[in-house]
Amino acid sequence: MKRPVQDDNLSISTFVPxxxxxxxxxxxxxxxxxxxxVIRTDEExxxxxxxxxxxxxxxxIRGRSHIAAGSGEIEQVQQVTFTAPLMQAMPVKVSGPLLLVGASLTPLGWQCLAxxxxxxxxxxxxxARDIMDADTIARLENLADEYGGGKIGCDPIFEAISETLRARRGAIRSDHVQFVHRTMEWLSSGxxxxIDDFYRDAAMSPRTAQRLSKRFFGVSPTRLIKRYRAIRAAMLLANPALPQPMRDEIRNSYFDQAHLIRDIRRYTGRTPTALNDGSIAHESLYPEGHGEGAKILRKPLE
Structure with a gap:
């Protein structure tokens, strides 16, 4: 399928498959x-x-992708690599042809490993060596080579990742797991x-809730609302079949249109009018790829 590429001004330049x-x-x-x-492109x-x-x-499997670090330098990657949670939209450079298999990790999944x-x-x-043991990395590298050679499909790689998470999922304290579940339920409530509901339901002191929010989500609960609201608004606005009343609800959740545009651009790298351009960034906004955090969006879009 055709996917447009975005230039530095967030406008559409060319189309790539x-x-x-x-x-x-x-x-x-x-x-x-x-x-x-699984992401594939034949573009160089x-x-x-x-x-x-x-x-x-x-x-x-082949090719590489890199994101620009805060210093503007490009992070070099290995065959098995992690991307830490992104707090804002980041530039990505793909060196192809690219065939990439991976897993999007929840806050609990990331903490289990990292x-x-x-x-x-x-x-x-x-x-991956900063997070995984050498045997697990070697297994994934061998599976990647077999996939690249046509001996297997992507499922054995998914299975290996699953086994790694199963082995580590008991590493998080039960009260921390409950905190993440309550936070996701709160985020899915609208x-x-x-924010008053968050602290009321946290079942811990505000200071502890703030600390755990930063540990699992990277920011305070107030800033967490801002990020999730912008990403969800982007997911909804990227759907061409979105009913007008729902579009109005999104816009009404912001003080004005300027705030809507600014937040969506900060967290997605695109303006609202460019959200349905079919890019890799657009594809990553499908609610199906965001687990519990996008539960609120699925029913209206069914």
């Missing part, structure tokens, strides 16, 4: 994996914007959930 496929995780890992995905070079997205485990507060590690790519 990109395939972006999603696969649901096993039911027992829904708390840890948002979705599995592709410049994109990646929305503020969850952590990802990436297994490159065990590092998100407010201390974000907006970057890092080699496009602009009440």
């Amino acid at each position: 990109v395939d972006f496929d999603l696969q649901a995780p096993p039911p027992d890992l829904a708390d840890y994996i948002n979705t599995f995905f 070079t592709l410049d994109e914007m990646m929305p503020a997205y969850s952590a990802q485990l990436l297994v490159y 065990n590092t507060p998100v407010d201390q590690l974000n907006n970057c790519m890092l080699p 496009l602009s959930p009440s």
